[in-house]
Amino acid sequence: MSKIAKIVYTKTDEAPALATRSFLPIVKAFTKSSNIEIEVKDISLAARILANFSDYLSEEQKVEDALEQLGNLAKQPEANIIKLPNISASVPQLNEAIKELQALGYALPNYPEEANTAEEKAVLALYNKVKGSAVNPVLREGNSDRRAPKAIKNYARKNPHSMGVWSADSKTHVATMAAGDFAHNEKSVTLSKATSISIKHIADNGSKTVLKESLNLLDGEIIDATVMSKKALVSFLETEISDAKAQGVLLSLHMKATMMKVSDPIIFGHAVKIFFKDIFDKHGKTLEEIGVDVNNGFGNLLRNLEELSEEKKAEILLDIAEVYKNKPAVAMVNSDKGITNLHVPSDVIIDASMPAMIRTSGKMWNSKGELQDTKAIIPDSSYAGIYSATIDFCKKNGAFDPTTMGTVPNVGLMAQKAEEYGSHDKTFEIASSGKVVVEDASGNILIEHNVEEGDIWRMCQTKDLPIQDWVKLAVTRARASETPAVFWLDENRAHDAEIIKKVNLYLKNHDINGLDIRILSPIKATEFTLERLVKGEDTISVSGNVLRDYLTDLFPILEVGTSAKMLSIVPLMNGGGLFETGAGGSAPKHVQQFLEENHLRWDSLGEFLALAVSLEHLGTSNNNAKALVLAETLDEATDKFLDNDKSPSRKVGELDNRGSHFYLAMYWAEELANQDKDADLKATFTRVANDFNANEHTIIAELNKIQGNEVNIGGYYKPSDDLADMAMRPNTTLNKILNSF
Numbered sequence: 014m015s016k017i018a019k020i021v022y023t024k025t026d027e028a029p030a031l032a033t034r035s036f037l038p039i040v041k042a043f044t045k046s047s048n049i050e051i052e053v054k055d056i057s058l059a060a061r062i063l064a065n066f067s068d069y070l071s072e073e074q075k076v077e078d079a080l081e082q083l084g085n086l087a088k089q090p091e092a093n094i095i096k097l098p099n100i101s102a103s104v105p106q107l108n109e110a111i112k113e114l115q116a117l118g119y120a121l122p123n124y125p126e127e128a129n130t131a132e133e134k135a136v137l138a139l140y141n142k143v144k145g146s147a148v149n150p151v152l153r154e155g156n157s158d159r160r161a162p163k164a165i166k167n168y169a170r171k172n173p174h175s176m177g178v179w180s181a182d183s184k185t186h187v188a189t190m191a192a193g194d195f196a197h198n199e200k201s202v203t204l205s206k207a208t209s210i211s212i213k214h215i216a217d218n219g220s221k222t223v224l225k226e227s228l229n230l231l232d233g234e235i236i237d238a239t240v241m242s243k244k245a246l247v248s249f250l251e252t253e254i255s256d257a258k259a260q261g262v263l264l265s266l267h268m269k270a271t272m273m274k275v276s277d278p279i280i281f282g283h284a285v286k287i288f289f290k291d292i293f294d295k296h297g298k299t300l301e302e303i304g305v306d307v308n309n310g311f312g313n314l315l316r317n318l319e320e321l322s323e324e325k326k327a328e329i330l331l332d333i334a335e336v337y338k339n340k341p342a343v344a345m346v347n348s349d350k351g352i353t354n355l356h357v358p359s360d361v362i363i364d365a366s367m368p369a370m371i372r373t374s375g376k377m378w379n380s381k382g383e384l385q386d387t388k389a390i391i392p393d394s395s396y397a398g399i400y401s402a403t404i405d406f407c408k409k410n411g412a413f414d415p416t417t418m419g420t421v422p423n424v425g426l427m428a429q430k431a432e433e434y435g436s437h438d439k440t441f442e443i444a445s446s447g448k449v450v451v452e453d454a455s456g457n458i459l460i461e462h463n464v465e466e467g468d469i470w471r472m473c474q475t476k477d478l479p480i481q482d483w484v485k486l487a488v489t490r491a492r493a494s495e496t497p498a499v500f501w502l503d504e505n506r507a508h509d510a511e512i513i514k515k516v517n518l519y520l521k522n523h524d525i526n527g528l529d530i531r532i533l534s535p536i537k538a539t540e541f542t543l544e545r546l547v548k549g550e551d552t553i554s555v556s557g558n559v560l561r562d563y564l565t566d567l568f569p570i571l572e573v574g575t576s577a578k579m580l581s582i583v584p585l586m587n588g589g590g591l592f593e594t595g596a597g598g599s600a601p602k603h604v605q606q607f608l609e610e611n612h613l614r615w616d617s618l619g620e621f622l623a624l625a626v627s628l629e630h631l632g633t634s635n636n637n638a639k640a641l642v643l644a645e646t647l648d649e650a651t652d653k654f655l656d657n658d659k660s661p662s663r664k665v666g667e668l669d670n671r672g673s674h675f676y677l678a679m680y681w682a683e684e685l686a687n688q689d690k691d692a693d694l695k696a697t698f699t700r701v702a703n704d705f706n707a708n709e710h711t712i713i714a715e716l717n718k719i720q721g722n723e724v725n726i727g728g729y730y731k732p733s734d735d736l737a738d739m740a741m742r743p744n745t746t747l748n749k750i751l752n753s754f
């Protein structure tokens with residue numbers, strides 16, 4: 014008998030966390046008799062805040078730092094972690110969560126919009142640990158392998174999702190900078206020995222400020238640094254805003270303010286300030302007095318207006334209405350509520366927002382709730398070209414056809430905070446004109462940039478071992494699936510040029526005989542991949558971290574409708590496994606629908622796939638034959654689930670997440686009853702399968718009948734466990750069967 018081994022299951026936020034409340038009891042029941050322990054670790058936004066603010070809490074209120082524990086576990090060979098999507102909080106989301114926790118009696122300090130005193134600075138530093146992409150970079154001690162399994166592709170071919178048509182005269186286009194941006198100012202070096210560096214700002218008058226010191230770098234590590242010129246950015250945004258008006262297209266801005274949590278909010282803020290320039294020109298002083306910070310979106314300005322007298326507020330609102338009249342129409346997030354693309358930085362996140370737009374004929378919603386062509390502003394040109402190339406391709410060839418198109422798996426470099434994921438602690442808004450230098454321990458200048466006031470300077474790191482691992486993973490994937498693999502690297506970009514040298518070097522460590530492996534610039538790689546894709550041919554994209562993020566939403570959304578259906582494996586560099594559920598996020602809209610009508614349309618397919626590979630990993634690494642049987646049968650159950658189309662419906666009164674979990678459980682039990690590899694499992698699950706079958710119609714009818722009314726779970730970021738569990742496990746017959754194992 015194998016010894017007990019553990020799968021760590023993460024508790025996160027929003028829709029996936031609700032779904033877990035229904036699915037986890039099934040998982041626990043099914044694995045109980047097989048020497049598998051399921052441990053839950055709470056890494057939700059609320060738990061992360063509480064873990065970091067222990068000093069402010071009473072003994073009973075304190076929680077463990079689950080994220081830190083999991084970060085350590087990810088470096089151990091026994092790690093087996095199932096990671097659900099979590100909120101990467103923007104400041105507005107963080108503020109909401111703090112408010113909710115304060116109302117529950119947690120004496121947390123407010124998020125300091127401006128930190129002047131030592132105490133405010135300490136509080137801000139703690140909140141910065143929680144803000145934005147704070148979870149994934151900690152857990153991702155490996156590179157990523159994301160793909161659509163065959164069953165998922167076949168399902169999409171048989172049941173294609175809706176796909177908006179494209180016409181050659183669509184006015185939709187991408188606007189990106191031609192000079193002065195991160196892409197054009199990049200410099201990069203590979204270190205020939207380990208060192209410790211400092212980053213210094215030297216003002217024109219000679220005064221020096223240390224921006225960062227004692228940053229230890231490893232031998233062979235690549236660093237790159239670059240700067241976004243504020244002047245160039247402002248002039249670019251002004252031109253594009255006027256042009257949107259002239260062309261009569263919607264204005265939209267696509268950023269990743271959550272992952273690039275220092276640079277992108279600043280850029281977002283510039284866009285808001287330029288769009289509402291008249292307001293800032295006329296009311297700048299008042300807005301400053303009431304603490305407006307539009308780096309957190311235009312919504313921040315609107316909220317702060319509440320501080321003013323009714324009269325002043327009305328005056329400013331009138332002026333805002335005037336701006337909307339004169340400026341181009343802005344793409345809407347919610348036209349009923351008047352929420353635009355410029356309101357909250359986390360409402361439109363580029364990895365999901367650009368593919369969603371491309372899937373919808375290149376259109377976004379206008380204020381009348383109609384679809385309209387749009388200008389997609391993506392200021393930095395490093396990766397914007399992949400979207401313009403895709404849009405050009407659709408204009409020329411029409412929309413993609415999910416019934417015939419190929420697939421694009423991704424092998425992504427992300428281990429040990431590779432590339433931009435680790436850059437926020439090395440990103441600075443420049444105080445005055447001068448230069449920024451990166452200096453090594455012996456005082457040599459490694460990189461130097463001239464800068465001006467308001468420029469955004471940033472440096473990022475990529476360690477050598479993760480690159481070696483990434484190249485190996487790419488070759489392994491290419492060999493296993495006999496598919497051409499393209500490294501999306503631009504020899505004309507400083508950072509990529511350094512990576513290319515290593516790729517060529519490390520490819521020599523592998524047998525690549527007979528494999529088609531190429532290195533193409535992102536735009537060429539897009540064109541090459543799309544040409545093949547329409548012919549039904551598959552191409553592996555091997556990319557750096559940001560492109561990994563973009564491509565693992567772009568292709569899944571076009572191919573199978575959502576990235577939530579992807580198999581997403583992170584083979585950890587020390588031997589463990591991290592199994593992410595899809596590439597999709599937490600889908601706040603799904604929670605809203607759930608609260609309003611007790612119907613959760615979240616699809617847990619990614620979780621089924623992740624659980625199967627996690628069980629398989631546990632089976633092989635612990636010699637646990639039962640776990641292997643559970644893994645195999647779960648995959649078969651998932652196939653059956655797809656064949657019978659048991660994913661949640663979008664409509665109230667029909668099968669939702671809970672009913673869909675019931676079917677997965679029933680099929681899993683049937684597969685376990687039908688196998689002959691393990692007699693104990695067969696005996697147990699024959700009985701269970703009979704129970705499920707006998708009660709199928711009652712359970713599903715009951716689960717559908719309870720829908721249609723509001724539901725209260727006692728909180729958004731920290732729901733009441735009792736209420737949320739009751740809402741997600743409402744069926745006594747099903748609960749009784751699960752308890753009977």
Ligand SMILES: NC(=O)C1=CN([C@@H]2O[C@H](COP(=O)(O)OP(=O)(O)OC[C@H]3O[C@@H](n4cnc5c(N)ncnc54)[C@H](OP(=O)(O)O)[C@@H]3O)[C@@H](O)[C@H]2O)C=CC1
Binds near residue numbers: 099362366615
């Ligand atoms: N790995 C992670 O931890 C990630 C976390 N996030 C976080 O998620 C939040 C929202 O981000 P956003 O960019 O809007 O992206 P989401 O992926 O959450 O949502 C985009 C849309 O995709 C569809 N979708 C996504 N997942 C599912 C699913 N399992 N079942 C059915 N449909 C799905 C939904 O479409 P529809 O509404 O049409 O049903 C949804 O509105 C943010 O807080 C972000 O930080 C985002 C990406 C990854």
Ligand SMILES: O=C(O)CCC(=O)C(=O)O
Binds near residue numbers: 146
């Ligand atoms: O880490 C994050 O904030 C988002 C992650 C994400 O979008 C992805 O990995 O695809």
Ligand SMILES: [Mg+2]
Binds near residue numbers: 364563565566
């Ligand atoms: Mg993503």
